[in-house]
Amino acid sequence: DNTYNRYDNSTHVTCITECPADWYSESSECKQCPNGKTSSKGSTSNADCKCVAGYEDDGSGNGCVECPINKFNPSSGDKCKDCPTNSESSTGATKCTCKSEFVSNDDGSGHLKCVTECPQDKYEDNAKCTPCPINMESPGGSGSILNCTCKSGFVTLVTTTTR
Numbered sequence: 001d002n003t004y005n006r007y008d009n010s011t012h013v014t015c016i017t018e019c020p021a022d023w024y025s026e027s028s029e030c031k032q033c034p035n036g037k038t039s040s041k042g043s044t045s046n047a048d049c050k051c052v053a054g055y056e057d058d059g060s061g062n063g064c065v066e067c068p069i070n071k072f073n074p075s076s077g078d079k080c081k082d083c084p085t086n087s088e089s090s091t092g093a094t095k096c097t098c099k100s101e102f103v104s105n106d107d108g109s110g111h112l113k114c115v116t117e118c119p120q121d122k123y124e125d126n127a128k129c130t131p132c133p134i135n136m137e138s139p140g141g142s143g144s145i146l147n148c149t150c151k152s153g154f155v156t157l158v159t160t161t162t163r
Contacts, residue, residue, distance in 0.1 A: 018042040024049060036064035038076055050077030054092040066092035086114035098127060105129040117141040123148060 019030035024043040033039050033049035043049070051057055051064035054072070056079045058065045067073050067080035072093040083089050083096035098104045098114035103124050105115045118129035123142040132138050132148035139147065150156050 019044075022049075034062045052076050053094040056080045070096075072096050084112045084114065087112055103127050103129055118143075 016030075018041060019025045021041045022033050022038050023030045024033065024039055024045055025031075026046065031046070033043075033046075036051060036055060037049035038052050039048045039050065046061075051073075053075050055064040055066055056073055057063075067089070069091055070083045070088055071080040072083060072089050072095055073080045074094050083093075086102045087096040087098050089096040096112055098112070102114035102116060103118060104127060105113045105118060105122070106129070107113055115129070117140060118124050120140045121132050121137050122129040123132060123138050123145050124130075125145065130145075132145070135151050135154045136148040137151050138149070142148070
Protein backbone atom coordinates (compact mmCIF):
# COMPACT_ATOMS: atom_id res chain seq x y z
CA ASP A 1 0.00 0.00 0.00
CA ASN A 2 1.41 3.40 -0.97
CA THR A 3 -0.90 5.47 1.27
CA TYR A 4 -0.21 6.70 4.78
CA ASN A 5 -2.17 8.84 7.21
CA ARG A 6 -0.90 12.37 7.76
CA TYR A 7 -1.85 14.39 10.85
CA ASP A 8 -4.91 12.30 11.65
CA ASN A 9 -6.96 9.45 10.23
CA SER A 10 -8.87 11.76 7.83
CA THR A 11 -5.87 12.90 5.76
CA HIS A 12 -4.24 10.36 3.47
CA VAL A 13 -1.06 10.82 1.45
CA THR A 14 -0.28 8.83 -1.72
CA CYS A 15 2.73 9.21 -4.01
CA ILE A 16 1.68 9.24 -7.69
CA THR A 17 3.36 10.25 -10.97
CA GLU A 18 0.67 12.70 -12.06
CA CYS A 19 -2.44 14.27 -10.62
CA PRO A 20 -5.82 12.71 -11.52
CA ALA A 21 -8.51 14.48 -13.54
CA ASP A 22 -10.00 17.54 -11.78
CA TRP A 23 -6.72 18.15 -9.91
CA TYR A 24 -3.49 19.99 -10.85
CA SER A 25 0.06 19.89 -9.47
CA GLU A 26 1.58 22.84 -7.66
CA SER A 27 4.78 22.75 -5.59
CA SER A 28 4.95 18.93 -5.87
CA GLU A 29 1.44 18.53 -4.50
CA CYS A 30 -1.90 17.84 -6.18
CA LYS A 31 -4.55 20.49 -5.56
CA GLN A 32 -8.21 20.15 -6.45
CA CYS A 33 -9.62 22.43 -9.13
CA PRO A 34 -11.91 25.20 -7.81
CA ASN A 35 -15.60 24.37 -7.48
CA GLY A 36 -17.33 23.71 -10.81
CA LYS A 37 -14.07 23.40 -12.76
CA THR A 38 -12.52 20.38 -14.40
CA SER A 39 -9.09 19.43 -15.73
CA SER A 40 -7.56 16.48 -17.52
CA LYS A 41 -5.29 13.94 -15.85
CA GLY A 42 -1.74 15.26 -15.52
CA SER A 43 -2.66 18.96 -15.30
CA THR A 44 0.19 21.09 -13.98
CA SER A 45 -1.43 24.45 -13.27
CA ASN A 46 -4.59 26.03 -11.85
CA ALA A 47 -4.95 27.56 -15.34
CA ASP A 48 -5.64 24.02 -16.62
CA CYS A 49 -8.87 23.97 -14.58
CA LYS A 50 -11.72 25.00 -16.87
CA CYS A 51 -15.45 25.45 -16.41
CA VAL A 52 -17.53 22.60 -17.78
CA ALA A 53 -19.80 22.99 -20.83
CA GLY A 54 -22.84 25.16 -20.08
CA TYR A 55 -20.82 27.31 -17.66
CA GLU A 56 -18.20 30.07 -17.84
CA ASP A 57 -15.65 31.54 -15.45
CA ASP A 58 -17.20 33.78 -12.82
CA GLY A 59 -14.53 36.43 -13.41
CA SER A 60 -12.62 35.69 -10.22
CA GLY A 61 -10.93 32.59 -11.63
CA ASN A 62 -12.13 30.60 -8.64
CA GLY A 63 -15.53 29.41 -9.79
CA CYS A 64 -18.03 29.07 -12.59
CA VAL A 65 -21.50 30.41 -13.33
CA GLU A 66 -24.20 28.95 -15.55
CA CYS A 67 -24.67 30.43 -18.99
CA PRO A 68 -27.71 32.74 -18.77
CA ILE A 69 -30.90 32.29 -20.81
CA ASN A 70 -30.31 32.55 -24.59
CA LYS A 71 -26.58 31.89 -24.26
CA PHE A 72 -24.70 28.60 -24.52
CA ASN A 73 -21.26 27.04 -24.12
CA PRO A 74 -20.70 23.73 -25.95
CA SER A 75 -17.30 22.87 -24.45
CA SER A 76 -15.29 23.29 -21.28
CA GLY A 77 -13.09 26.34 -20.94
CA ASP A 78 -15.00 28.58 -23.31
CA LYS A 79 -17.13 31.65 -22.64
CA CYS A 80 -20.90 31.59 -23.07
CA LYS A 81 -21.98 32.74 -26.54
CA ASP A 82 -25.23 34.27 -27.77
CA CYS A 83 -27.67 31.83 -29.34
CA PRO A 84 -27.94 32.23 -33.13
CA THR A 85 -30.79 34.23 -34.65
CA ASN A 86 -34.26 32.71 -34.10
CA SER A 87 -33.01 30.24 -31.46
CA GLU A 88 -33.12 30.10 -27.67
CA SER A 89 -31.78 28.25 -24.64
CA SER A 90 -32.38 27.80 -20.93
CA THR A 91 -29.73 28.54 -18.29
CA GLY A 92 -26.67 26.27 -18.28
CA ALA A 93 -27.19 25.31 -21.93
CA THR A 94 -24.61 23.49 -24.06
CA LYS A 95 -26.61 24.20 -27.23
CA CYS A 96 -29.50 26.30 -28.49
CA THR A 97 -32.66 25.11 -30.20
CA CYS A 98 -34.83 26.82 -32.77
CA LYS A 99 -37.79 28.78 -31.43
CA SER A 100 -41.11 26.98 -31.92
CA GLU A 101 -42.08 28.81 -35.12
CA PHE A 102 -38.74 27.95 -36.82
CA VAL A 103 -37.07 24.80 -38.13
CA SER A 104 -33.41 23.81 -38.02
CA ASN A 105 -31.62 23.84 -41.38
CA ASP A 106 -28.14 22.29 -41.18
CA ASP A 107 -26.10 23.77 -44.00
CA GLY A 108 -23.10 21.54 -43.28
CA SER A 109 -21.18 24.25 -41.39
CA GLY A 110 -22.00 22.78 -37.99
CA HIS A 111 -23.70 26.02 -36.93
CA LEU A 112 -27.39 26.13 -36.03
CA LYS A 113 -29.52 27.98 -38.59
CA CYS A 114 -33.20 28.48 -37.81
CA VAL A 115 -35.45 29.26 -40.76
CA THR A 116 -39.19 29.74 -41.24
CA GLU A 117 -39.37 27.01 -43.89
CA CYS A 118 -37.05 24.44 -45.43
CA PRO A 119 -35.24 25.42 -48.64
CA GLN A 120 -35.61 23.69 -52.00
CA ASP A 121 -34.69 19.97 -52.06
CA LYS A 122 -35.33 19.56 -48.32
CA TYR A 123 -38.47 18.78 -46.32
CA GLU A 124 -39.45 19.34 -42.69
CA ASP A 125 -39.20 16.34 -40.38
CA ASN A 126 -39.48 16.78 -36.59
CA ALA A 127 -38.61 20.52 -36.80
CA LYS A 128 -35.49 19.80 -38.88
CA CYS A 129 -34.88 20.28 -42.58
CA THR A 130 -33.94 16.91 -44.06
CA PRO A 131 -32.51 16.45 -47.57
CA CYS A 132 -34.71 14.62 -50.06
CA PRO A 133 -33.43 11.12 -50.95
CA ILE A 134 -30.82 10.86 -53.72
CA ASN A 135 -32.07 11.84 -57.20
CA MET A 136 -35.15 13.53 -55.69
CA GLU A 137 -36.12 17.19 -55.31
CA SER A 138 -38.77 19.29 -53.60
CA PRO A 139 -39.95 22.89 -53.67
CA GLY A 140 -39.01 25.24 -50.83
CA GLY A 141 -41.34 25.02 -47.85
CA SER A 142 -41.95 21.27 -48.18
CA GLY A 143 -43.43 19.81 -45.01
CA SER A 144 -43.15 16.11 -45.82
CA ILE A 145 -41.00 13.56 -47.63
CA LEU A 146 -44.07 13.07 -49.83
CA ASN A 147 -43.17 16.42 -51.44
CA CYS A 148 -39.91 14.90 -52.73
CA THR A 149 -40.26 13.72 -56.34
CA CYS A 150 -37.87 12.29 -58.91
CA LYS A 151 -35.60 14.79 -60.63
CA SER A 152 -35.86 15.24 -64.39
CA GLY A 153 -34.34 12.24 -66.13
CA PHE A 154 -35.31 9.80 -63.35
CA VAL A 155 -38.41 7.59 -63.07
CA THR A 156 -40.32 6.42 -60.02
CA LEU A 157 -40.17 2.76 -59.04
CA VAL A 158 -42.70 1.75 -56.37
CA THR A 159 -42.32 -1.71 -54.83
CA THR A 160 -44.31 -3.44 -52.13
CA THR A 161 -43.29 -6.20 -49.79
CA THR A 162 -45.48 -9.29 -49.60
CA ARG A 163 -45.35 -11.90 -46.90
